[in-house]
Amino acid sequence: MHLDTHTGLDSPKGVWWKPAHKSEKLWVVIAFAWCMVLFAMMPLWHWKGGQNPSGIRRHTTPIAYGQRLGEFIAQYQTGQDRGIPIVSPPPGADVYLAAAQFQWLPILRLQKGVEYTLHLSALDVNHGFSLYPINVNFQVVPGYDYGLRVTPNAAGDFRILCNEFCGIGHHMMVGRVIVDDVPAVAATGVNP
Amino acid sequence: MSTSTAVIDSRTPSRNVFRTCQSTGRQIHIGAEWLVKAHAVASVVALLIGAIAAVLIVLTRWQAVHLLPADWFYRVLGVHGMSMLIFFIIFFEIAVLHFTSTALINARGCAPKTSWLGFALMTIGAVMVETMMWAGKADVLFTSYVPLRADPNFYLGVILFAVGALIGVSIFFVNLVVARREQRYEGSLPLVVYGAVTAAIIAVITLLHGAAIYIPTYLWSLGVMKVDPEIYRVVWWGLGHSSQQINVAAMVAIWYMLGALTIGSVVVNEKISRSAFVLYILFISMASAHHLLVDPGMGPAWKIVNTSYFMYMAVLASMIHGFTVPAGMELGMRLRGYTNGMFEWLRRAPWHDPGFSALIFSVFVFGFVGGITGVTIGTEQINIIVHNTLRVPGHFHATVVSGTAMAFMGATYYLIPLVFQKKVAFWKAAQIQPYLFAGGMLIFTLSMTFAGSFGVPRRHWDISFSTAAFDMQFSPIVDVLLAFVALGGLLAATGAFVFVAIAVKSVFLGEPIGQIPRGVAVAGIPAGLTHPPVHAADVDERNAALHADSRGLMGPMPGTVVLVFVFLAAFVVYFFVNWKVLSFVWKIG
Numbered sequence: 199m200h201l202d203t204h205t206g207l208d209s210p211k212g213v214w215w216k217p218a219h220k221s222e223k224l225w226v227v228i229a230f231a232w233c234m235v236l237f238a239m240m241p242l243w244h245w246k247g248g249q250n251p252s253g254i255r256r257h258t259t260p261i262a263y264g265q266r267l268g269e270f271i272a273q274y275q276t277g278q279d280r281g282i283p284i285v286s287p288p289p290g291a292d293v294y295l296a297a298a299q300f301q302w303l304p305i306l307r308l309q310k311g312v313e314y315t316l317h318l319s320a321l322d323v324n325h326g327f328s329l330y331p332i333n334v335n336f337q338v339v340p341g342y343d344y345g346l347r348v349t350p351n352a353a354g355d356f357r358i359l360c361n362e363f364c365g366i367g368h369h370m371m372v373g374r375v376i377v378d379d380v381p382a383v384a385a386t387g388v389n390p
Numbered sequence: 391m392s393t394s395t396a397v398i399d400s401r402t403p404s405r406n407v408f409r410t411c412q413s414t415g416r417q418i419h420i421g422a423e424w425l426v427k428a429h430a431v432a433s434v435v436a437l438l439i440g441a442i443a444a445v446l447i448v449l450t451r452w453q454a455v456h457l458l459p460a461d462w463f464y465r466v467l468g469v470h471g472m473s474m475l476i477f478f479i480i481f482f483e484i485a486v487l488h489f490t491s492t493a494l495i496n497a498r499g500c501a502p503k504t505s506w507l508g509f510a511l512m513t514i515g516a517v518m519v520e521t522m523m524w525a526g527k528a529d530v531l532f533t534s535y536v537p538l539r540a541d542p543n544f545y546l547g548v549i550l551f552a553v554g555a556l557i558g559v560s561i562f563f564v565n566l567v568v569a570r571r572e573q574r575y576e577g578s579l580p581l582v583v584y585g586a587v588t589a590a591i592i593a594v595i596t597l598l599h600g601a602a603i604y605i606p607t608y609l610w611s612l613g614v615m616k617v618d619p620e621i622y623r624v625v626w627w628g629l630g631h632s633s634q635q636i637n638v639a640a641m642v643a644i645w646y647m648l649g650a651l652t653i654g655s656v657v658v659n660e661k662i663s664r665s666a667f668v669l670y671i672l673f674i675s676m677a678s679a680h681h682l683l684v685d686p687g688m689g690p691a692w693k694i695v696n697t698s699y700f701m702y703m704a705v706l707a708s709m710i711h712g713f714t715v716p717a718g719m720e721l722g723m724r725l726r727g728y729t730n731g732m733f734e735w736l737r738r739a740p741w742h743d744p745g746f747s748a749l750i751f752s753v754f755v756f757g758f759v760g761g762i763t764g765v766t767i768g769t770e771q772i773n774i775i776v777h778n779t780l781r782v783p784g785h786f787h788a789t790v791v792s793g794t795a796m797a798f799m800g801a802t803y804y805l806i807p808l809v810f811q812k813k814v815a816f817w818k819a820a821q822i823q824p825y826l827f828a829g830g831m832l833i834f835t836l837s838m839t840f841a842g843s844f845g846v847p848r849r850h851w852d853i854s855f856s857t858a859a860f861d862m863q864f865s866p867i868v869d870v871l872l873a874f875v876a877l878g879g880l881l882a883a884t885g886a887f888v889f890v891a892i893a894v895k896s897v898f899l900g901e902p903i904g905q906i907p908r909g910v911a912v913a914g915i916p917a918g919l920t921h922p923p924v925h926a927a928d929v930d931e932r933n934a935a936l937h938a939d940s941r942g943l944m945g946p947m948p949g950t951v952v953l954v955f956v957f958l959a960a961f962v963v964y965f966f967v968n969w970k971v972l973s974f975v976w977k978i979g
Contacts, residue, residue: 203725203929206581206646206657206718207414207494214578214660219937221945222662222713225954229709232958233702239969240694240770247969248977249771251684251693280859301859313977318686324535324619326778326847330862332975333845335777337685339619340537344686349977357862359855361778361847363531365538366461369851372858 251336254345260321263296263343270294271304279305279374292317292345295358295373297325297338299365302358302373310353310377318344326362329375335361353379411493413808413906413919417574422492422499422565426485426809427897428509429558430802433481434893436516437795440473441886448879452872453854460851464531467849469523471532475633475790476551477516482798483589483640484512484558489809490586490643491562495579497569501561508557515551518543531849533630536607536622545608552600559593562586581657581664582650585643588667593636595675599628620687627678634786635674637794638708639667644797645715645753651804652746652916653739654923655715655722656933658947663714669707673699680764683773693770705765712757713954717947724946725925725932732949743917744820748800751828756793759835762961764789772968775975778849780875781842784835791882792831796824799889803916806893812900813914816892823888830881837874843971844868 202211218226244250270285270293277284286307287293293314296303298321308314318327320340327336332352336344358373408417443466449457458466492499499505521543522528528540566587569575579587603625610617646663649655657663679696682688699705723735740746763785767776776782806814814820846853846868853872855862906912906919926932936946944951 203656203925203933205650205655205722206585206643206663207650209495209575209577209580210657210660211577214664216659216661218659218662219945221943221947221951222659222717224943225713225951226662226706226710228958229706229713232709232961233706236705236765236769236965237694237698237701240690240698243771243969244690247771247973248979249774249972249975250690250979251770251774252690252979253686255686255689282859323538324623328778328845328847329976330845333775333779333843334975334978335684335774335779335845337623337682337777339623339686341618342620342686347977347979351976357860359847359862361850362535363464363533363538363849366464366529368464368849369460369853369855370857370859372855372860372862374860 251346253347254315254343256343256345258319258341258343260319260340263294263319264321267294267296267303275304276307282374284376287314290314295327296321297327297360297364297371298322300360300367300371302360302371305374305376307376307378308350310350310379313347313349315345316348318346323364324362325360325364325371328359328361330357330359332356337362350377353377408498411808413922416493417496419492419498421502422488423809425488425499425502425505425509426493426805429481429485429488430805430809431897432509432513432516433478433485434890436473436477436481437886438890439520440470440478441883441890443467443470443473444879444886445883448876448883450851452876453852453869454873455876456852461526461529463851464849465523465526465529468529468531469520472519472523474795475532476548479637479790479794479798480551480555480633481512483593483636484508484555486640486644486801487558487562487586487590488565489805490583491565491569493809494583495566495569495575497565497572497574499561500564500568504557505561508554508561511550511554511557513554515547515549515554518547518550522547533626534607535626536610536617536619539611542608542611545604545611549601549604549608552597552604555593556597559590559597562590578660581660582643582647584664585639585646585667588670589636589639589643591671592632592639592674596629596632596636599625599632599675603629620685623682623685624678624687627681628675631677631680632675634790635670635677635704637790638674639670641752641756641794641797642667642711642715644801645711645749646718648745648749648797648800648804649715649719649722652743652749652918652923653719653722654726654925655718656725656925658714658717658721662710666707666710666714669703673704673707676700677704677768680768680773683768683770684777690770697768697770702765708757708761712753712761712957713950715753716953717950720947720950721933721936722923722925724936725929726923732952735949740917742821744803744814744824745800745916745918747824748796748803748828751824752793752796752800755788755796755828755832755835757957758960759832760785760789760793762964763839765961766965766968769965769968772972774978775968775972776842778847779842780838780846780848783848784838784842787831787838788835792828792835796828796831799827800824802889802893804918806896806900807903807906807915807919810897810900811903812896813903813912814892814916815895815900815914816888817913819888820892823885823892826888827882827885830878830883830885833878834875834882835878837871837878841868841871841875846872
């Protein structure tokens with residue numbers, strides 16, 4: 199059945215479209231089936247899974263986003279740390295976070311188990327949102343508003359580092375997210 | 391080469407001088423051979439620059455040493471990316487294209503002046519880019535994401551290099567057409583050349599994406615037009631990822647070539663192998679999406695369709711080659727009498743031949759580490775816990791370095807005697823070089839992957855964050871892992887320096903090879919040439935016997951069947967473990 203035994207360096211003579219051995223055919227079928235599993239997992243996770251990078255995606259401009267950020271900070275600011283405002287938005291609020299060379303603005307104070315729409319955008323160049331220590335990563339692109347519905351599942355003092363090269367000060371860029379176990383902001387009077 | 395007969399052409403035009411290869415009997419066109427030599431030498435120079443940069447980078451990321459200051463770290467990181475991923479690899483690939491379109495089919499290299507113009511443009515472009523980067527006028531890293539801005543001459547250099555490469559690719563197609571017309575070979579193109587055609591077609595797609603993004607970006611850097619940052623990312627990755635798919639196709643072609651040269655690998659089934667190459671052409675350039683899975687520019691439908699190469703058809707192609715390449719090796723060895731048990735064909739293979747050891751490491755690490763991690767982290771949702779962490783360079787050093795670069799090094803051990811007609815210098819060192827390089831890269835890629843799963847960012851000067859606004863401390867395990875990254879990186883870089891030393895000494899000061907003795911091991915000549923893996927005259931009968939129905943489902947290549955199922959099991963486990971890890975993080979939607 200395999201009469202023209204040859205290497206990959208030789209020209210096959212005549213018709214080379216010949217039946218394959220059953221072991222080879224079996225592997226092709228199994229590999230194909232596995233590829234279908236790989237593929238099916240993504241729509242399946244959109245349907246049943248809890249982590250999807252879908253979000254609400256809009257065009258914006260650095261100026262418009264900066265203005266919206268300013269309003270957001272003015273509305274919900276509850277303190278500051280090292281000159282950076284701490285903002286405590288109410289549950290379910292639209293939350294704005296901006297990346298700029300070389301800092302994250304503002305510091306967010308959120309509640310565990312509550313859903314927020316976290317907006318990400320950059321005011322100058324590309325940046326990378328990387329939430330430490332839970333390792334959640336998103337690309338932050340100037341001119342684009344990425345609104346992700348997030349629900350913190352544990353309390354803690356988190357860090358945001360930048361993981362997209364954004365200039366020579368890239369490694370200095372660390373921000374902060376505080377997640378409280380219980381509504382801890384009654385004293386500040388901004389919690390509705 | 392068991393059944394090949396070289397086509398001796400009597401109509402050779404006088405200006406086209408051929409020599410007859412004493413090892414293979416093929417007609418070698420001397421003009422084309424010089425092009426192969428020039429591109430190969432340029433490629434090794436780029437490799438040397440890239441390897442020096444690699445040492446500086448790993449010694450900086452190893453926090454205990456932290457060698458370079460911040461600006462030089464990012465600068466050298468950019469140099470490393472351009473030198474390795476663009477200059478080293480594409481120069482070598484154009485060498486492969488000149489070689490496969492002439493030497494393997496007894497053909498001549500057409501349009502020599504145009505070919506040399508292509509080489510000149512590539513060289514000028516590469517020198518411009520290197521100059522700008524080392525001078526600190528292009529601190530934008532390999533990806534040069536707009537609106538980070540570099541000197542216009544940086545973008546112009548990239549454009550010139552790409553135009554030169556496009557000329558080289560065009561000459562490849564011209565050579566093939568002319569060879570067909572002049573009837574330089576009988577029947578269809580050999581499988582290795584077919585793989586090179588695949589690489590060349592993908593190269594055209596890639597280089598057109600390069601033009602589509604770098605020409606506007608050049609104009610933007612001159613202040614003439616605007617470039618949207620997200621559109622830049624989409625089109626740039628049409629260049630950036632697709633260029634890695636040229637590597638994959640070229641590497642697989644070289645796997646088939648090295649298998650044939652070192653152990654007499656046969657093509658188990660032309661239909662299956664060639665169909666897999668076609669799948670690459672059809673689907674592989676969609677992989678631009680792998681880099682955009684957590685970007686704000688595109689929605690889930692676009693991301694799913696593209697990141698999966700439209701239902702993983704390009705992954706299917708690689709899984710097919712992952713079977714057919716070892717199957718061809720196994721069958722080739724069995725046909726030469728190594729028929730005992732499941733794995734005698736592998737045990738008794740020429741492990742002291744650097745062409746063979748490079749081949750086997752390339753196949754193994756590319757598949758088990760590069761392939762499995764790549765498909766997994768390129769899944770839309772899993773990318774949330776991967777994007778821009780060290781898992782990404784952990785993956786692509788397993789593909790493009792342990793896979794492609796290792797295969798290219800193995801091929802070089804045969805190109806030196808066959809094309810340059812010199813003995814391989816420092817032969818003892820050459821025999822251990824693949825072990826050093828692949829071993830180092832394996833430590834490097836695995837440590838990087840583990841470090842990345844703690845969220846350690848790639849492209850970062852100081853993960854102790856000593857100058858940051860807020861304190862930040864990774865697990866102490868990360869320090870250990872980064873020390874292993876440095877250790878593996880230094881071992882692999884040593885392997886690269888040994889390779890450069892061997893290549894330079896052999897090519898410029900090497901001992902001319904003279905007559906290759908048969909049946910006698912000679913230092914400096916790979917075993918595949920002194921002991922050619924020739925098949926016996928009754929090879930077709932032996933092959934038919936191995937294919938007999940009585941041998942059952944495992945058939946002629948039982949060892950390969952076992953290996954691919956081990957591979958599949960590893961793949962399934964790794965894939966679902968990642969989904970499990972993802973399910974622990976915040977709810978995001």
